[in-house]
Amino acid sequence: MTARVAGRVRSLRARLVITVLLLFTLACVAIGVATSVSLQHFLDDRQDREVEMSVERFEKSATGALRPPPPGDGTPDGVPSGGFFLGPQGPGSIGAVVRDGAATRAELIDQGGVRADIPAADLALLATVAPQDRPQDLELSGGEYRVDAVVGSDGLTYVLGRPNDDVADVTGRLLLIEVVVLGGAVVVAGVAATVLVRRELRPLERVAGVAGQVGTLPLDRGEVHLAARVPDPDPRTEVGQVGTALNRMLDNVEGALAARQDSETRLRRFVADASHELRTPLAAIRGYAELSRREPDPVPAGTAHALVRISSQAERMSTLVEDLLLLARLDAGRPLERTPVDLTRLVLDAVGDAHVAGPGHRWVPDLPDEPVTVDGDAGRLAQVMANLLANARTHTPQGTTVTVGLTTEPGGAATLTVTDSGPGIAPETLPRVFERFARGAASRTRAGNDTPSTGLGLAIVSAVVAAHHGTVSVDSVPGRTTFTVRLPATP
Ligand SMILES: Nc1ncnc2c1ncn2[C@@H]1O[C@H](COP(=O)(O)OP(=O)(O)OP(=O)(O)O)[C@@H](O)[C@H]1O
Numbered sequence: 172m173t174a175r176v177a178g179r180v181r182s183l184r185a186r187l188v189i190t191v192l193l194l195f196t197l198a199c200v201a202i203g204v205a206t207s208v209s210l211q212h213f214l215d216d217r218q219d220r221e222v223e224m225s226v227e228r229f230e231k232s233a234t235g236a237l238r239p240p241p242p243g244d245g246t247p248d249g250v251p252s253g254g255f256f257l258g259p260q261g262p263g264s265i266g267a268v269v270r271d272g273a274a275t276r277a278e279l280i281d282q283g284g285v286r287a288d289i290p291a292a293d294l295a296l297l298a299t300v301a302p303q304d305r306p307q308d309l310e311l312s313g314g315e316y317r318v319d320a321v322v323g324s325d326g327l328t329y330v331l332g333r334p335n336d337d338v339a340d341v342t343g344r345l346l347l348i349e350v351v352v353l354g355g356a357v358v359v360a361g362v363a364a365t366v367l368v369r370r371e372l373r374p375l376e377r378v379a380g381v382a383g384q385v386g387t388l389p390l391d392r393g394e395v396h397l398a399a400r401v402p403d404p405d406p407r408t409e410v411g412q413v414g415t416a417l418n419r420m421l422d423n424v425e426g427a428l429a430a431r432q433d434s435e436t437r438l439r440r441f442v443a444d445a446s447h448e449l450r451t452p453l454a455a456i457r458g459y460a461e462l463s464r465r466e467p468d469p470v471p472a473g474t475a476h477a478l479v480r481i482s483s484q485a486e487r488m489s490t491l492v493e494d495l496l497l498l499a500r501l502d503a504g505r506p507l508e509r510t511p512v513d514l515t516r517l518v519l520d521a522v523g524d525a526h527v528a529g530p531g532h533r534w535v536p537d538l539p540d541e542p543v544t545v546d547g548d549a550g551r552l553a554q555v556m557a558n559l560l561a562n563a564r565t566h567t568p569q570g571t572t573v574t575v576g577l578t579t580e581p582g583g584a585a586t587l588t589v590t591d592s593g594p595g596i597a598p599e600t601l602p603r604v605f606e607r608f609a610r611g612a613a614s615r616t617r618a619g620n621d622t623p624s625t626g627l628g629l630a631i632v633s634a635v636v637a638a639h640h641g642t643v644s645v646d647s648v649p650g651r652t653t654f655t656v657r658l659p660a661t662p
């Protein structure tokens with residue numbers, strides 16, 4: 172039962188208190204029942220012995236051995252000084268002499284020690300009592316009696332009874348005392364258990380608090396300070412051991428995170444350095460290829476084609492290196508410029524450029540009347556616009572309509588949307604579009620395009636927007652793809 176009740180309650184504290192209380196109550200009830208039962212037995216035995224002795228005394232006194240002096244020798248109040256017909260019996264005793272199944276003489280000594288009459292119905296009942304091994308219970312008008320009978324030397328049956336009230340009184344009183352004392356003890360135990368359990372579990376709450384604190388820390392990126400520790404765990408207690416283990420684990424995790432951050436920083440620096448170093452030789456390759464193409468002397472057709480390819484691939488590689496350098500710098504948390512940027516102007520310029528680059532598309536700016544301004548890095552935000560519009564141009568067929576929307580919120584935050592009516596992003600690509608080098612299958616092998624995509628465009632959009640403390644999201648179904656960039660008024 173304990174387990175069932177405790178099982179329905181979730182908190183460990185409540186379960187402990189309930190379990191302790193139930194066990195304590197169980198023990199109290201067991202003690203109470205055992206005490207009552209053994210006392211009842213003891214009193215019953217004593218009552219039986221008394222009745223047996225009394226009936227013998229009665230038989231002896233009635234047959235002469237203890238017969239009282241004749242009447243008239245009594246005290247002024249009429250009570251015979253030598254005793255009753257029943258002989259020297261205690262108050263409450265009842266007795267009868269039975270001849271041939273009928274009571275010939277009967278007597279009752281009431282609680283005050285005075286002789287009293289016995290109702291006729293009781294006389295008839297007393298006459299039915301026969302000698303047996305043990306005394307028996309008999310319900311008379313005055314209550315329940317324990318009665319016994321003996322057959323005297325004169326052949327008459329002597330019946331004597333003693334009231335059971337005394338035994339019932341004692342056991343009843345014991346039961347009352349038990350209920351009051353044990354009930355009080357259960358209440359006191361409940362309060363004590365609640366206080367003690369709460370005190371004992373407090374260190375566990377501290378451990379949970381530290382674990383909860385660490386649980387909310389963003390550990391996946393950047394420098395992480397795991398300052399939270401369980402204060403002074405006592406290794407002699409189980410909870411203290413959990414606290415010590417948690418502290419050790421946090422030390423270990425902190426070390427691992429520091430190592431991770433260190434290696435990430437080194438890798439970023441390496442990518443940034445490598446990109447930076449590649450810029451100069453790439454510029455030289457492009458320059459020399461251009462120079463060679465301008466050479467007035469005729470060159471073989473194959474060589475001329477090779478030079479064009481060298482130029483275009485060097486161009487592509489320069490773009491890639493620039494993108495990598497930008498990403499490495501954004502990752503390193505390089506501070507951005509922070510000046511008021513007129514987003515309306517930015518959108519109009521970007522749409523104008525897109526118009527020139529993709530005359531086959533329909534470009535529709537959807538701008539508010541008032542200029543929209545946010546604090547940020549104008550160059551980077553222009554790149555965000557350019558990348559989104561380049562995608563809308565390169566990943567959609569001719570004739571696609573691209574709408575660029577701009578709205579503001581009361582706080583000054585701006586929302587920029589680029590929506591195209593193209594075929595949409597494949598569902599398997601959609602969850603990864605903002606990852607680095609994530610490209611749709613079609614984009615890898617873009618037919619008829621000299622410069623296959625690299626899959627860094629949206630990664631840069633995401634990194635720049637994040638550096639402005641904004642968010643970017645995408646919704647795409649065939650016929651409607653929308654990129655939404657939300658920028659706070661002040662990063
Ligand atoms: N407007 C769009 N319509 C359809 N697919 C898109 C659109 N924008 C992005 N995609 C898909 O998302 C992929 C990732 O885009 P992202 O700009 O990061 O890379 P990319 O355009 O392939 O390469 P890069 O921009 O570096 O030249 C694209 O390859 C393309 O499959």
Ligand SMILES: [Mg+2]
Nearest residue numbers: 561562628629
């Ligand atoms: Mg792109």
